[in-house]
Amino acid sequence: MNSFTLSMVLICCGGLAALFLWRQFLLMKAVAVGFIGIGCAVGLTDALTKLLHQGSYAVSLKYLNLFSLSFQIDGLSAFFLVSIFLVSLLAAVYSFHYLNDSQKALRTAVSYLFFALLIASMALVVTAANLITFMLAWEIMSLSSFFLVIYDYESADNRKAGYLYFVFSHVGAMFILAAFGIFYGNTGSFMFADGNTMPDSAKLTILILTFIGFGSKAGVFPFHVWLPHAHPAAPSHISAVMSGVMIKTGIYGIVRLYASLGLHTPLFGEIVLVAGMISGILGVVYALGQHDIKRLLAYHSVENIGIILIGIGIGMLGVSFGNPIMAVLGFAGGLLHVLNHSIFKSLLFMGAGVVIQKTGTRTIDMLGGLLKNMKITGITFLVGSLAISGLPPFNGFVSEFFIYLGGFRGAALDRTAFVLSIMAIVSLAIIGGLALACFTKVVGVVFQGEPRRPDVTAGDEKGPAMLLPMLVLAGLCFIIGVFPRMFIYLALNAIPVSGLGYGRIPMEPFMQITANITLAATVFFVILAGVVALRLVFYKDKTIGSAGTWGCGFTQPTPKMQYTGTSYAASILEFFRPAAPLEEDHPAISGRFPIKTHYHSHVHDIAERHMVHVVVNPVLWLFDRLRWIQHGDIHLYIGYILLAIVVLLFFI
């Protein structure tokens, strides 16, 4: 048995074992986490070895005597496997102390089963070598994650979120299926590798259809509507896995199809790039307007998917315009951002999970001052925030740096590439600024200042199984940010298989870029160390006083007076009002003895708002008209089936 199969078996065993052991709560968790963790670790080492040695591995077996299930691990698959196994491993460890309600033992056991299935199916999605295998794994992935989303099914909101996710993932799957139908119709083969024999028009149709399908999984605007509902509903380690890696399978699908079809028209690159810019900017604008910490993080996934798409779009344009350096920079940046985002986003979701578990609320404006009691959570969350804002010396900066360099290459090209590159660069700059604003809001309001409600205070920070994964992830953010060499090497190894026809990519110029990043980060640290030393000198033997915050002359400050996240984001949201309409509910204060008033605000997502009018209502109307087909008479249903077969026989 090779190590990939071994890891799949171990992971599934962990899920099944949980079902049998559910009566012993702690044992069940230990066994499930142990098996899943070891399985992921085996898979992770295997994927890393394959990626480093550029090994390729394929296996094929028969299924139902008709279709062959075939799997192949090449550089691109191995790269995605690395982030899947890494995040799943840490999420499994995290879940040991996170799922601590022994009243829900059976439910926890079931959730481990689906968790194991989710990990295995994600791994199978990125290793599938033909359409049937891919679709099968894709469906298992969608369904298992659906059951994980409705873990807390008692709440009506969660059920609605699950339903929304179910609908979106299956409508998306229909688009993918339709595209695969065209694929098979043109090539007569289910293998991805046979994709480039089709006529160009069929290729373009397939790319666009799959872009919609994969986009709805990845959370590309305007197909992202399910994300901000599903992520808050799911348990935090599931959100970490879903947002960190599961939505990336959509990105994998886009890149895989692009590579196997080999259609290098600029049009598709332009579509990807523009979709990326819109998702990136609107994702972070909506994130700024959220009051629920997990919804906010979910919108940041939309933003980061946007950044990844900008990178990949720049890469595709580089291919179309025959500029290999731009292509490699774009793809390398986009792929590295896949890994980076999976690291810092799962870190942030885990941090949010700790906050929610200890305080019992997800509302940002009710929290405050958590950093004092929750040091590890606070510091790791701060690291994650710096990384997601793309600031040096953390990992988000590295991938954005590569994407920028690719974009600048494009700016020097002819007119179309120039216009698109300008837009990409400026959107990246705006996204960076907005992300900084958004995460200073989260860190500032949730972790700093004073607790806003006396009843919502931070408890202690227990649960080493929850803290350890966050420390590991924060460490990774830092290591990739300062020493990106190895990780860029991994990303570069993932590119050649995507069939760009450049053969072997020269590593030297790209390694030089990473060396520059390391140099710059080192210089910064040396200077920071100097400043710290200077500060120690200045504060030697000084009197350090302690007092309340200066209230500008006001002597009776209360924590209620603090700036809230809502007020912090208000002026930026005002600027983006056309794209993010703000609804406020605030009865005016009037009279000499004013009654108690309240303030409630909600930022509308225009995609969600228009979806009802543009899609849902017409579809409902149409199906209402077609209701006569569904009459409940079994004879006629059999008649339908016969008719369908006859018609199909007639046509084929």
Added chain:
Amino acid sequence: MIKSLMFWVLAIFLAPFFSALILKVKAFFGGKKGPPLLINYYTLVKLFKKGSVYSTSTTFVFKLGPMVSLSSAVTVLLFLPLAGQAPVFSFNGDLLFILYLLGLGRFFTIAAAMDTASPFEGMGAAREAYFPIICEATLFMILILFYVLTGELRLAAYFTGSQPFGLWQMAGSPMLFVVIALFIILLAENSRVPVDDPATHLELTMIHEVMVLDHSGPDFGFIELGSFCKLFFYASIIAQLIMPFESGYLALNLCLFTAGLVVVYLAVGIMESVMARYRMDRVPKFLLTSFALAFFATVITLEFIK
């Protein structure tokens, strides 16, 4: 290398001096004598000698804020060419690093302000998070223009050798737009009038000053020094753009560069003396002007002139 390092040290030490020029100009317009030109050094020494009082609401982030913002401003100066002299460090894409490093400094300044639980500081922080977004878009627009003209993404490539003059030759009059746009960015990023008023005493109207209300002693000294360095960074970029001559002699270059710097600082001072601060909701429009200027400069240069 040694020479560049000396220039860097000199830049840090001279930055407070130039900022005092602004005070002098304002005093002149007010018909006053004004503080001595070395006032900022006196202030820094005074602050470094003091102890500190910390708010009970704050955490370690509050102490980290001044250190990170000073380090980022000082690090940025390492990449800055001065008077035609090559900077200490320079690599392809260092400008991206510079802009994002200044972002890191901003992140920690904001985080330190939010740490105090003060509503005023929160207000300043929200504005500090908002306005630089537009500034960054403008800076990247200018970067695109420079990149397409020179094919380089290094700060040193724009301001050493034949370059600042070459830029004017290639772009011509649209470079004026760039200079104005950069000047607007300078005013916004360094919290000068008409975006922010460093001298005001009404906390509600401030941005940067209100964010550092609770800092005291050496911590506050670090913040002050950091902001002098940051202003010096932007000012010397504009100075080298408006004095784009390379004489070949270090002394003459230094004179030209200093003259450019004095012009920029005087312009800031005059601006502060003759203008009032904009209402807060006007500021984004003011900043968008800079973006429009940079955008037009790029489009005009690349479409019609190049």
